[in-house]
Amino acid sequence: MNKNIPRIYIKDKLNLNTIYFLSKENAHYIKDVLRMKIRDVLEVFNNTNYIFFAEITCISKKKIEIRTFNKQLKNIESPLHIHLGQVISKNEKMDFTIQKSIEIGVNIITPLFFNNSYFEKKKISIFNKITRWEKIAISACQQCHRNVIPKINTPKNIFSWCQENEKNDVKIIFHPQSILTINNLKKSIKNIRIIIGSEKGFSNHEIKKIIQYGFISIRLGPRILRTETAALAAITALQIKFGDLTK
Known part of the structure; x- marks a missing residue:
């Protein structure tokens, strides 16, 4: 055809x-x-x-x-299963992150927030947000020829999400001052959970707390990246190393 x-x-x-x-x-x-x-x-x-x-x-x-x-x-899904925890950013940036991360191969996206009253304070409808993001996911799959639509989870408190432990998940937080790089990870990784901060990034206290929940601190590079750039750079690097981006 x-x-x-x-x-x-x-x-x-x-x-x-x-x-x-x-x-x-x-x-x-x-x-x-x-x-x-x-x-x-x-x-x-x-x-x-x-x-x-x-x-x-x-x-x-x-x-x-x-x-x-x-x-x-027609199965074009990557052998690497990626669950992205993305701290909610401004409308256009969040939409862009969801769209492009799906095109690169992410499987699950969980929008994250720090304060439980985030949506109440900003008078934002969770239902409307999820509906919008799901439409973006479908449109991205239509464009990149993926046939299995990645799941957009209901937004969740960041630390509640960090405590979750799926079987065989390797949990990663990216930090430019870390010693370890992606090359230090095992070659047999099939399931990865990554967390990306908002425009403000994570404070040192927040990073320490996230690491306490089992996240490995990895250096993606020496530069500080915008939130939407960080998500795409991380997923791309992981797909090249463990997925199918170069195949």
């Missing part, structure tokens, strides 16, 4: 030779943005390692109808 075939996400379980009606959002994208026509072909993904090819069978003012006709296994 042509790699330039437009891709859309459908939440439903998909079957071959089956008719599906597109959501308003997908219908708008297909009809008004891409200006596709009847018999044009789409690539459909639905949060599995399978993709479906579908033909547009009906376009009207009220609906767009497609029919699946081909199914293929």
Whole structure:
């Protein structure tokens, strides 16, 4: 199939030779943005390692109808599983971090905050934030051809998250004054949990507390990076060392 075939996400379980009606959002994208026509072909993904090819069978003012006709296994997930704990940054920076980290291969993102009243003070709706971030995740997967959508967790207190211990997780905090580098880590690592601070970074007291929860302090480089740069640089370095970025 042509790699330039437009891709859309459908939440439903998909079957071959089956008719599906597109959501308003997908219908708008297909009809008004891409200006596709009847018999044009789409690539459909639905949060599995399978993709479906579908033909547009009906376009009207009220609906767009497609029919699946081909199914293929397409697993491009990295062998390295990365869980990113990102302290919530300003809107554009957080959106950028979520989008680009997903394109590079992160699997889970947990937004973090220090104060439990963070959302109340700023009059921010957690539901609206998560909905926005999930849409960004889907859009990123649509762009980079990932078929399994990374999970965006409900925002959590930073130290509660740091205390969590998943089986075989290597927990890392990046600090320019650390002695250890990524090259000091074992070559067989498959599951990594990393924490990235906000624009202000972490204080020495916070770093010490995070390390007490089992995080290894790693030096990514001598420079102080912006929060959105730090997340991408860290994920990229880990994918090169333990994942599939150079394969």
